[in-house]
Amino acid sequence: MTRLRTEPNIPDGDGFYQELLELHQGRSKEESDAINARLILLLANHIGDREVLRGAMKAAADAGL
Amino acid sequence: MRIFETPLYPYERSPDQDAPAPARHPVVVVGAGPAGLAAAIDLARRDIPVVLLDENDRVSYGSRAICFAKRALEIFDRLGCGDEIVDHGVTWSRGKVFFRDRRIYGFDLLAEEGHRRPAFINLQQYRLEELLVRRLRDLQSEGRPVELRGGSRVTKVVPDDSGVLLTVETPDGPYRLEAEWVVACDGAGSTVRRELGLEFAGRVFEDNFLIADVTMKADFPTERWFWFDPPFNRGQSALLHKQPEGLWRIDLQLGPGVDSEEEQRPENIAPRLRQMLGDDVEFELEWISVYTFQCARIDRFRHGRVLFAGDAAHQVSPFGARGANSGLQDVDNLVWKLERVLDGRSPDSLLDSYDAERVPAADENILNSTRSTDFITPKSATSRLFRDAVLNLAETQPMARPLVNSGRLSLPHVVLDSPLQSPDTDGLPARTRPGSPAVDAPVDDGWLLARLGDRFQLLAVGIDVPDDEPGLEVVGLPARRHPLLDERYLGGAPGALYLLRPDQHVAARFTDYDPERIAAALRRSSAQETDDS
Numbered sequence: 001m002t003r004l005r006t007e008p009n010i011p012d013g014d015g016f017y018q019e020l021l022e023l024h025q026g027r028s029k030e031e032s033d034a035i036n037a038r039l040i041l042l043l044a045n046h047i048g049d050r051e052v053l054r055g056a057m058k059a060a061a062d063a064g065l
Numbered sequence: 066m067r068i069f070e071t072p073l074y075p076y077e078r079s080p081d082q083d084a085p086a087p088a089r090h091p092v093v094v095v096g097a098g099p100a101g102l103a104a105a106i107d108l109a110r111r112d113i114p115v116v117l118l119d120e121n122d123r124v125s126y127g128s129r130a131i132c133f134a135k136r137a138l139e140i141f142d143r144l145g146c147g148d149e150i151v152d153h154g155v156t157w158s159r160g161k162v163f164f165r166d167r168r169i170y171g172f173d174l175l176a177e178e179g180h181r182r183p184a185f186i187n188l189q190q191y192r193l194e195e196l197l198v199r200r201l202r203d204l205q206s207e208g209r210p211v212e213l214r215g216g217s218r219v220t221k222v223v224p225d226d227s228g229v230l231l232t233v234e235t236p237d238g239p240y241r242l243e244a245e246w247v248v249a250c251d252g253a254g255s256t257v258r259r260e261l262g263l264e265f266a267g268r269v270f271e272d273n274f275l276i277a278d279v280t281m282k283a284d285f286p287t288e289r290w291f292w293f294d295p296p297f298n299r300g301q302s303a304l305l306h307k308q309p310e311g312l313w314r315i316d317l318q319l320g321p322g323v324d325s326e327e328e329q330r331p332e333n334i335a336p337r338l339r340q341m342l343g344d345d346v347e348f349e350l351e352w353i354s355v356y357t358f359q360c361a362r363i364d365r366f367r368h369g370r371v372l373f374a375g376d377a378a379h380q381v382s383p384f385g386a387r388g389a390n391s392g393l394q395d396v397d398n399l400v401w402k403l404e405r406v407l408d409g410r411s412p413d414s415l416l417d418s419y420d421a422e423r424v425p426a427a428d429e430n431i432l433n434s435t436r437s438t439d440f441i442t443p444k445s446a447t448s449r450l451f452r453d454a455v456l457n458l459a460e461t462q463p464m465a466r467p468l469v470n471s472g473r474l475s476l477p478h479v480v481l482d483s484p485l486q487s488p489d490t491d492g493l494p495a496r497t498r499p500g501s502p503a504v505d506a507p508v509d510d511g512w513l514l515a516r517l518g519d520r521f522q523l524l525a526v527g528i529d530v531p532d533d534e535p536g537l538e539v540v541g542l543p544a545r546r547h548p549l550l551d552e553r554y555l556g557g558a559p560g561a562l563y564l565l566r567p568d569q570h571v572a573a574r575f576t577d578y579d580p581e582r583i584a585a586a587l588r589r590s591s592a593q594e595t596d597d598s
Contacts, residue, residue, distance in 0.1 A: 034450065034454060037453075038454040038457060040454075041451070041454055041455060041465060041468070042462070042464070045465075
């Protein structure tokens with residue numbers, strides 16, 4: 001069982017963040033929402049570990065509270 | 066005249082109607098659908114006198130349930146009519162999934178080898194019922210104690226400690242009948258359930274579905290086609306399914322709040338079907354129906370001397386073919402227990418295990434069919450967003466295809482926690498662990514399941530067992546002669562013993578021969594022992 005990794009793990013975080021914004025650049029809200037949903041599914045499949053995914057879902061839901 | 070318009074068991078006056086006091090029968094089954102017919106057949110084969118009452122006198126109108134999974138076919142084998150049913154059905158393995166105006170992918174469900182029966186067949190419910198009625202008639206002509214009374218509608222059910230008093234309405238007026246046990250297979254709108262005042266709790270789905278049987282004049286591939294949000298049915302879904310005899314089944318989701326009379330008019334359906342099938346395909350509408358459904362069950366399936374099976378006990382969405390299939394498994398689980406209680410070999414508490422084993426099975430079916438329904442008909446904007454994301458990805462990314470849920474194939478429920486089961490033995494394959502139905506495998510010139518009867522059996526693979534176990538029939542097979550038998554029953558073990566129940570489910574298994582442990586497992590699985598000794 002692996003736990004969700006919450007320490008920084010992305011090399012060149014600023015670069016990644018820029019790419020993420022560029023992905024959505026010039027798109028409608030509807031298009032962006034659809035891309036985000038597909039992105040979640042692709043990443044979730046890549047991770048595969050249900051425990052990690054559950055941890056990520058919980059962390060995502062809790063962070064806005 | 067079409068089979069579903071033909072009276073197959075017209076009302077006939079029974080001597081019970083002229084009896085001074087209500088005639089008493091060991092078992093009365095209410096409702097001659099797939100579950101009720103199977104129950105009557107199974108009881109009759111065991112020489113238990115059974116009266117099967119049906120308010121109608123013919124098979125179901127229209128195709129209704131059309132997909133029968135392998136476990137159901139294996140049950141029909143046990144009931145002696147598997148070949149007839151499989152010969153009438155069609156098998157298919159290929160399908161296509163469409164999203165909006167495009168085909169997103171095709172699939173081929175490659176069935177696992179080494180099973181006598183396919184993963185499923187498609188067969189109209191009325192054809193299945195006709196074949197079951199035929200089996201019941203054959204049993205009658207062999208002198209088995211089974212009666213099918215058509216035109217006999219149960220209107221009142223009064224249970225007490227020693228039996229159940231039923232009032233039956235007939236064309237000649239009502240009469241009363243007493244049953245030691247009642248098996249209620251009278252469907253989603255069960256009168257027996259209502260008479261007992263039992264709550265049918267669950268989730269009602271608002272969507273209306275139109276189903277139609279269509280005959281096609283031209284060749285059309287034997288495939289299952291499923292459309293999400295197609296141009297001919299915007300925002301909804303559609304399904305095209307092959308049936309035998311040149312017949313196709315079409316399911317169109319209509320959404321909530323439709324005028325069902327209006328939708329069923331052929332002039333309203335035909336243009337939509339032309340869009341679906343293509344302009345050049347000639348077809349004829351045979352049967353049309355509009356329905357809604359719920360995913361619900363009663364709290365317990367045993368209420369004293371009344372036992373509920375099939376839709377009377379639980380209802381699911383049609384996605385995944387879990388209605389008739391689970392009803393047949395209910396009956397498979399129930400009838401041998403009734404037999405043992407009736408002949409006094411087991412205490413009445415054996416029937417409590419019917420509840421313990423089949424309620425979780427119903428919950429599993431409800432869960433699966435609710436998940437399919439939530440995928441097919443998203444209930445919120447976000448749910449639709451993810452559903453569409455899955456479908457868009459599925460076109461190019463194989464990772465998304467397993468998430469596409471247009472109904473999951475009905476697999477037999479594995480009972481994980483039953484009072485009848487003994488603890489498992491380590492080192493044997495997971496798929497044949499206690500609670501599983503026996504898995505078929507080729508042996509010599511035939512099949513394992515055909516070698517198993519419907520009594521308690523000891524399947525001995527690679528272990529010599531004297532054939533004098535009390536109350537047990539021994540089926541001995543060598544190890545290392547049938548590779549798939551070894552794979553499914555031994556794993557890496559040199560030999561194994563499987564205690565199989567009359568419904569061919571594994572009750573216990575061992576890797577060495579210990580008559581005392583076998584005897585204890587047998588007592589436990591027939592409820593003769595309830596402590597943990």
